[in-house]
Amino acid sequence: MTDRTSPPGPVRAPAREGQFTHLRLDKVSRRFGDKLVLDGLDLRIAGGEFVALLGPSGCGKSTALNCLAGLLPLSGGGIWLDERRVDTLPPERRGFGMVFQNYALFPHMSVRRNVGFGLRMRGIARQEARARVDEALRLVQLAPYADRLPGQLSGGQQQRVAIARAIVIEPPLVLMDEPLSNLDAALRLDMRTEIRRLHQSLGLTTVYVTHDQEEALSLADRLVVLREGVVQQVGTPEELYRSPANPYVAGFMGYRNLFAMTVTGGEGGHATARGLGIELTGVAGEGVGSGPATVAIRPEDFLVGEPPADAENVIEVGVEVVEYHGRELAVQARLPEGQALRLRTSTRVERGETVRVWVPKDRVLIFADATAISPQPGPPQSGAPDATGSGQETAAEASAS
Numbered sequence: 001m002t003d004r005t006s007p008p009g010p011v012r013a014p015a016r017e018g019q020f021t022h023l024r025l026d027k028v029s030r031r032f033g034d035k036l037v038l039d040g041l042d043l044r045i046a047g048g049e050f051v052a053l054l055g056p057s058g059c060g061k062s063t064a065l066n067c068l069a070g071l072l073p074l075s076g077g078g079i080w081l082d083e084r085r086v087d088t089l090p091p092e093r094r095g096f097g098m099v100f101q102n103y104a105l106f107p108h109m110s111v112r113r114n115v116g117f118g119l120r121m122r123g124i125a126r127q128e129a130r131a132r133v134d135e136a137l138r139l140v141q142l143a144p145y146a147d148r149l150p151g152q153l154s155g156g157q158q159q160r161v162a163i164a165r166a167i168v169i170e171p172p173l174v175l176m177d178e179p180l181s182n183l184d185a186a187l188r189l190d191m192r193t194e195i196r197r198l199h200q201s202l203g204l205t206t207v208y209v210t211h212d213q214e215e216a217l218s219l220a221d222r223l224v225v226l227r228e229g230v231v232q233q234v235g236t237p238e239e240l241y242r243s244p245a246n247p248y249v250a251g252f253m254g255y256r257n258l259f260a261m262t263v264t265g266g267e268g269g270h271a272t273a274r275g276l277g278i279e280l281t282g283v284a285g286e287g288v289g290s291g292p293a294t295v296a297i298r299p300e301d302f303l304v305g306e307p308p309a310d311a312e313n314v315i316e317v318g319v320e321v322v323e324y325h326g327r328e329l330a331v332q333a334r335l336p337e338g339q340a341l342r343l344r345t346s347t348r349v350e351r352g353e354t355v356r357v358w359v360p361k362d363r364v365l366i367f368a369d370a371t372a373i374s375p376q377p378g379p380p381q382s383g384a385p386d387a388t389g390s391g392q393e394t395a396a397e398a399s400a401s
C-alpha cells in the first residue's frame with residue numbers, strides 16, 4: 001500500500017479543530033512496583049503524523065499508549081500538546097480517540113448508539129450528533145449496519161465501528177492498540193488500507209501500537225522501536241529497513257539471521273568476521289573493530305547454486321527443512337558448526353542436500369553489539385520474508401543473551 005521508497009509525509013488534510021503542531025513526550029517513565037516499564041521515553045510527534053510504536057510483547061508499547069491516553073498516570077516526565085501540558089489531565093479532558101484490540105463496544109447498543117456514545121457524553125445536540133454519526137458510519141462504510149447490534153457484525157465490521165466511534169469526536173489524536181490482531185489475514189490487509197485512508201483524508205494524528213513489523217512499515221510515517229521500555233531507533237520505514245541501528249532493530253526489520261561472530265579485520269567501510277565455521281564480509285556498523293560482533297543477513301539476500309567467480313561470502317550449508325511458498329522456497333539450512341541459517345530462494349533445493357550459497361557483502365550488516373545469538377533450530381520462516389512478527393524470535397533471542 002505504501003510506497004516504501006518515498007514514505008508519506010505528514011499533514012495531508014486541512015488542519016482539524018483542536019489540531020496541534022507537536023505532541024511531545026518528555027522523559028516519560030512508568031513503573032509497576034520495582035519494574036521500570038518505560039524508561040525516559042522522549043518522542044516528538046508532528047500534527048498529522050502516523051507514528052507506530054513497534055516491539056515484542058512486554059516491551060512497554062501499550063503502557064506508553066495508556067500513558068498518552070491518560071489511563072495510566074506517569075511515574076515521571078510529562079506529555080505536552082504544543083505548550084499545553086496534558087499528562088495531568090484525566091482521559092476525558094484530553095479528548096483523544098482510542099481503538100483497542102478487543103473493540104470494546106457496548107454489546108447492548110446498536111452500532112449507531114455505540115458510535116454516538118462519545119458525542120452524548122460531550123453533550124452534543126441530538127441533531128448534530130446524528131449528522132456526525134451518519135458521516136462517521138459513511139466513512140467506515142457501515143451506514144447500512146447502523147441499527148444492528150455489535151454481535152450481529154463480523155470482526156472487521158466491529159473494528160470499523162470502534163474506529164468510527166474514535167473519529168466521530170474529531171479527536172486531535174487517535175491512539176490505536178493492536179487494532180487488527182483479532183482479524184484474519186485478508187481482513188487485516190483491507191483494514192490496514194482503511195486506517196491509512198482515514199488517517200490521510202481526515203488529517204488525523206495517529207499513534208499506533210503493534211508487534212507486527214510489516215503492519216508498522218506499511219502504515220506509519222515514522223516507527224519507534226522499543227525494547228524493555230527504551231527507544232532503540234526512531235525513523236521512517238525506509239531508514240529503519242535500510243539502516244537498522246542495532247541487531248535488535250535489524251531482527252525486527254527482517255534480518256532473521258543474526259550470527260555471533262568475531263571481527264578479524266576490515267577496510268573501506270567493510271569488516272570481515274569469523275566464527276560458526278564460516279567467514280563473512282559485510283558493511284561495518286558504528287564502532288566495529290576487532291572482537292565480538294553480530295552479523296545480520298536477510299533470508300532473501302542469499303543466492304543459491306553455483307556461485308560466479310566473483311561471488312562474495314560463499315558458504316556451504318546443509319539443507320534441513322524446505323517449505324513451499326508459491327514463487328519461493330523458505331529454507332532452513334545448517335552452517336558447518338550446526339547453527340541454523342534461514343534463506344529464501346526460487347532455486348529448487350532438496351532436504352538433505354549440501355548447497356553453496358552466497359551473499360553480496362553490501363547485504364551483510366556487521367554490528368559492534370555482540371549481544372545477539374544465532375537463531376536457534378526451528379521451522380523456517382513462514383509467510384512473506386518480513387511477514388508478521390518474523391523478526392520477533394530473533395529479536396527475542398538477541399535480548400535473551
Ligand SMILES: Nc1ncnc2c1ncn2[C@@H]1O[C@H](COP(=O)(O)OP(=O)(O)OP(=O)(O)O)[C@@H](O)[C@H]1O
Pocket residue numbers: 032037055056057058059060061062063064211
Ligand atoms: N498493571 C500492571 N501491573 C504490573 N505490571 C504491568 C501492568 N501492566 C503492564 N505490566 C508489565 O509491564 C510490561 C510492559 O507491558 P505492556 O503491556 O506495555 O507491553 P506491550 O509491549 O504492550 O506488550 P503486549 O503487546 O503483550 O501488550 C510487561 O512486563 C507487563 O507485564
